[in-house]
Amino acid sequence: MAKGGGQDEASVSDEEWERFLRESVTGAADAPVEPSARARAVQRRLRESPGQPEGWRTYTPAPRRRRTGWYAAGSVAAVALLAVALFPQEVVGWFGGGDGDGGRAGGTVAAETERPREAPAAEPALRPTLAEPFRGSxxxxxxxxxxxxxxxxxxxxxxxxxxxxxxxxxxxxxxxxxxxxxxxxxxxxxxxxxxxxxxxxxxxxxxxxxxxxxxxxxxxxxxxxxxxxxxxxxxxxxxxxxxxxxxxxxxxxxxxxxxxxxxxxxxxxxxxxxxxxxxxxxxxxxxxxxxxxxxxxxxxxxxxxxxxxxxxxxxxxxxxxxxxxxxxxxxxxxxxxxxxxxxxxxxxxxxxxxxxxxxxxxxxxxxxxxxxxxxxx
Structure with a gap:
């Protein structure tokens, strides 16, 4: 019945992993260099207004949320790649593909660390099936x-x-x-x-x-x-x-x-x-x-x-x-x-x-x- 997980034979090498981490922060060596936000703004104003541009100290930069979001995404991708490399079966289970019962609607309940005060709430009266043997409980x-x-x-x-x-x-x-x-x-x-x-x-x-x-x-x-x-x-x-x-x-x-x-x-x-x-x-x-x-x-x-x-x-x-x-x-x-x-x-x-x-x-x-x-x- 319950099966233990294990490492997949296919894994990411240390060199590939280090390169991925490095590039997630610094960018690939041959990646195109994107103009800075200030340069893009100046170029746009020059195109729209052929007159004298504003002084650069009067420019108000946009919030840095986009860059922060990119770094966060890179970090999450790095963690996800490491998890897939080390624990492939467990990761499959996290995304609902492990036990063949259709996953858990609402996610898994928190671990029991003390005696509960009451019984679990009533579930919809659904008949269990081979595809979803725990349905309705x-x-x-x-x-x-x-x-x-x-x-x-x-x-x-x-x-x-x-x-x-x-x-x-x-x-x-x-x-x-x-x-x-x-x-x-x-x-x-x-x-x-x-x-x-x-x-x-x-x-x-x-x-x-x-x-x-x-x-x-x-x-x-x-x-x-x-x-x-x-x-x-x-x-x-x-x-x-x-x-x-x-x-x-x-x-x-x-x-x-x-x-x-x-x-x-x-x-x-x-x-x-x-x-x-x-x-x-x-x-x-x-x-x-x-x-x-x-x-x-x-x-x-x-x-x-x-x-x-x-x-x-x-x-x-x-x-x-x-x-x-x-x-x-x-x-x-x-x-x-x-x-x-x-x-x-x-x-x-x-x-x-x-x-x-x-x-x-x-x-x-x-x-x-x-x-x-x-x-x-």
């Missing part, structure tokens, strides 16, 4: 993949200095990416990269992982979806190559001086039936998943751990359009029944409302008998 203006997960500035905390906290935050984000965006994991394969970031000496978590990833009939306690996003390839395939995300990391000092990082991230997965023909009228369903994962980066002098791994403190899940029956170990998009499932549910929830913490009671738009009805997807 707040995710139409969210960032793609890992870019939607905000990481705070690192400061010395607990047993870690600022550089160590920065690494802990980076690895915490890597865990959320590996568990919720890795295309192999989304196809149901083993989440090896995510597991490698977890403390192998944390026995209860290792038991959960073995049961969750090996059982053909998972229970609510060992459901792999609590940590990992998985779909059955034979039933659902991605509608496009982008997953939209919104969320943030926070951190504080935890037990025994550990750095405790909380990741609160919402993932929006657009899917279409695997057996469909992929035509323009193909059905698209969005599965919306919000996870809150708390990781403890422990002091190895006080806790048995391995370098670069964290202990799990807690994890919780809210989910919409992912199945409303017993756990199967996979999200089950309700193709053909979207909007009909559990219409009699007493509770109604907005999966895009991030103004409250994840509901840990087990019933919010999730599985079980208390499955709620989502107000939008």
């Amino acid at each position: 707040p995710a139409a203006r969210w960032a793609d993949g890992a870019a939607g997960i905000t990481v705070p500035k690192a400061k010395a905390t607990g047993w870690m200095d600022a550089a160590q906290v920065e690494r802990a935050l980076r690895r915490s984000k890597q865990f959320m990416v590996a568990s919720g965006l890795d295309t192999r994991v989304l196809r149901g394969e083993r989440p090896a990269r995510a597991i490698a970031l977890l403390n192998p000496h944390q026995k209860d978590v290792q038991r959960y992982l073995r049961a969750a990833l090996s059982s053909k009939a998972p229970t609510a306690e060992n459901d792999p979806l609590l940590l990992f996003s998985r779909f059955r390839p034979e039933r659902a395939r991605p509608a496009g190559d982008v997953v939209r995300t919104r969320g943030r990391l926070t951190y504080r000092e935890g037990k025994r001086g550990a750095v405790e990082v909380t990741a609160d991230v919402t993932f929006v997965y657009p899917l279409t039936p695997a057996a469909g023909d992929g035509g323009r009228d193909a059905e698209v369903v969005r599965t919306v998943v919000r996870r809150e994962v708390v990781m403890s980066w422990d002091d190895p002098a006080k806790v048995v751990t391995e370098p670069g791994t964290a202990s799990l403190v807690s994890y919780a899940l809210d989910m919409t359009n992912g199945g409303c029956s017993g756990p199967t170990g996979f999200f089950e998009p309700p193709f053909g029944t979207a909007g009909e499932q559990r219409a009699d549910a007493a509770r109604r929830v907005d999966p895009y409302d991030r103004s409250e913490p994840v509901d840990r009671s087990g019933g919010t738009a999730s599985r079980g008998d208390d499955c709620a009805t989502a107000t939008r997807s």
Whole structure:
């Protein structure tokens, strides 16, 4: 789904770049020299009035906005050329040509740096399509993949200095990416990269992982979806190559001086039936998943751990359009029944409302008998 960017093989050489910068300020060596504003004015007056010209000190020059504008344009062009040379895929995305969903009307919303006070505003009730899978939802203006997960500035905390906290935050984000965006994991394969970031000496978590990833009939306690996003390839395939995300990391000092990082991230997965023909009228369903994962980066002098791994403190899940029956170990998009499932549910929830913490009671738009009805997807 989400794809990383990279440098294009074609780039501008240092010599060409230096020449471009130099000429954007001084002009090309063989460029024609344009007469000065004063010379042009004098020539015009001589043509129009054959009499004695005014003294040059009485001439009032025009404002210099045009020249300032030219220098500004040269600077912008220089920056743009450098950006295209270094980050071609990212630049394409800035101009709406990256994800195939028609771009974002109004641009991408600002990154989430604190808990919002209210839910996003209502969007027009538009049906998602293969060309625009996020149409009609707040995710139409969210960032793609890992870019939607905000990481705070690192400061010395607990047993870690600022550089160590920065690494802990980076690895915490890597865990959320590996568990919720890795295309192999989304196809149901083993989440090896995510597991490698977890403390192998944390026995209860290792038991959960073995049961969750090996059982053909998972229970609510060992459901792999609590940590990992998985779909059955034979039933659902991605509608496009982008997953939209919104969320943030926070951190504080935890037990025994550990750095405790909380990741609160919402993932929006657009899917279409695997057996469909992929035509323009193909059905698209969005599965919306919000996870809150708390990781403890422990002091190895006080806790048995391995370098670069964290202990799990807690994890919780809210989910919409992912199945409303017993756990199967996979999200089950309700193709053909979207909007009909559990219409009699007493509770109604907005999966895009991030103004409250994840509901840990087990019933919010999730599985079980208390499955709620989502107000939008």
